[in-house]
Amino acid sequence: MxxxxxxxxxxxxxxxxxxxxxxxxxxxxxxxxxxxxxxxxxxxxxxxxxxxxxxxxxxxxxxxxxxxxxxxxxxxxxxxxxxxxxxxxxxxESFFDTDIREHVKNILDELPEKVGLLATVQYVGCINQAKEVIESSGRKVSVGIGDKRIMYPGQILGCNCSAAESVANDVDMFLFIGEGDFHPLATAFGVGAPMRVLNPITGEFRSVDEVRDRILRKRFAAIQRAVPAESYLVIVCSKIGQERNALADDIINKIRSSRKKAYKVYMNEISPQGLMAYRVDAFVSTACPRLAMDDYSRYDKPVLTPIEAEVALGIREWDDYVFDAIRPE
CATH class of the missing domain: 3.40.50.11840 (Diphthamide synthesis DPH1/DPH2 domain 1)
Structure with missing residues (x-):
């Protein structure tokens, strides 16, 4: 397959x-x-x-x-x-090599007039199949071109939804072809447009609205837990595609300007065991946003993205909350 x-x-x-x-x-x-x-x-x-x-x-x-x-x-x-x-x-890339046209035909009545198509790399080959079926129904289809972190049209990463951003004003809804929640949620946070998921293997069609709202509540709770923090450990990941040292320095300056303590640590593999020895009140991760979004329950102290740290520090309003994204240098 x-x-x-x-x-x-x-x-x-x-x-x-x-x-x-x-x-x-x-x-x-x-x-x-x-x-x-x-x-x-x-x-x-x-x-x-x-x-x-x-x-x-x-x-x-x-x-x-x-x-x-x-x-x-x-x-x-x-x-x-x-x-x-x-x-x-x-x-x-381990491309998925099965025809999904029948799955797409089954959901046509659920789609609006203007649809944006997205997929993870394994399923980018399915985008043209979906486009063919949807356009044959008279609907308009947009497939965006991402920035220099993105290899294929319509491809999204967990840390980058620039392909969606490039066509966000031209669609009524995005249809994500793939499995799981992280990638479509990252895009839903990043562009704010309605998002639906089509599982190309099972044909399941679903919304991520409930999951998105649940995660937002948990992220708000994590930020609130960090508000009283007096000391932060800012994490820089040494992996080639996640290293954001300049961003770490920027957030450290903001923490210190708020009259709190900030320290920086370089790590390759970030885990609760690797952080438990540090005597700080909260962590800020400049690595993959998935660390804070997926693994927060594994840590006994709040783990924030840089954007969330700004909210906790009072620099940014919660209403201005956006998903952390990694952009090309």
Whole structure:
């Protein structure tokens, strides 16, 4: 169902004559790591090593792969153009290769006149299928072009909805093709337009309004918990696509201008265990917004995004709350 491009990887390795290759996989594909190695080993003279640390996106690209191999195959994510191009890195987006036209036909009556189409990278190939069906009903379809962090038209990341922002004024509703809540919620917060989700595997069609409202209430509660804080630890992630040191310095200056203490820490993997030793009242994460949005319940102190920290400090009003996004430098 998801194309791992094993024949393409084989040809790439053979053409370039690599003797060793590292494999970086997200959690959902690690169960197939040994299967992938068995295939590649049978078809090349190369040796392989699995990079076992968690991998959340191309922002998490293992840049030190040359320490363990000649080249890197990164599975499950598209390149982030603003991070530059490395000829010794092969990206396998794992595109979904099933026709979703029938699922789209089943939801036509639920769609308005002007629809914006969005997807995560695995499902960007489904966008043209959906566009064909929706336009055949007489509706207008918009597929936005994102900024330099975005590889494909209509693609969104959990930290970047610029493809949606580029057409937000031209649509009545966005239709997100994919699974889960984080990506469509990030866009719903980012553009403020109605959002519906179509699961391309099951055909389920649903709203994210209730989940969005529940998360907003929890984010408001986290901000309120941080209002009395007198000391903050501002976290900078060292991952290539998440490092926002200048933003961290900016929020530190704002905290100190509010007559509170601020400290900065560099981390690669951010976890409750990694932060529990620090004697501060609250954390501000400049890493992936997902840390604060998804994992807040795992921390015994409030974890805020930089925008949320501004609200807690009284610099920004809650009515001006927006979702944190990572933009290209």
């Amino acid at each position: 998801f194309d791992l491009k094993l024949s393409d990887i084989t040809a790439w390795i053979s053409d370039r004559g690599y003797s060793s290759v590292a494999l970086q996989l997200p959690e959902g594909l690690k169960m197939r790591a040994t299967e992938i190695i068995d295939f590649l080993s049978d078809n090349t003279d190369c040796s392989f090593v699995i990079l076992g640390d968690p991998c959340y996106g191309a922002c998490d690209l293992y840049v030190d792969y040359k320490d363990v191999a000649d080249a890197l195959v990164h599975f499950g994510h598209s390149p982030i153009p603003s991070q530059g191009d490395d000829g010794d890195v092969f990206y396998v």
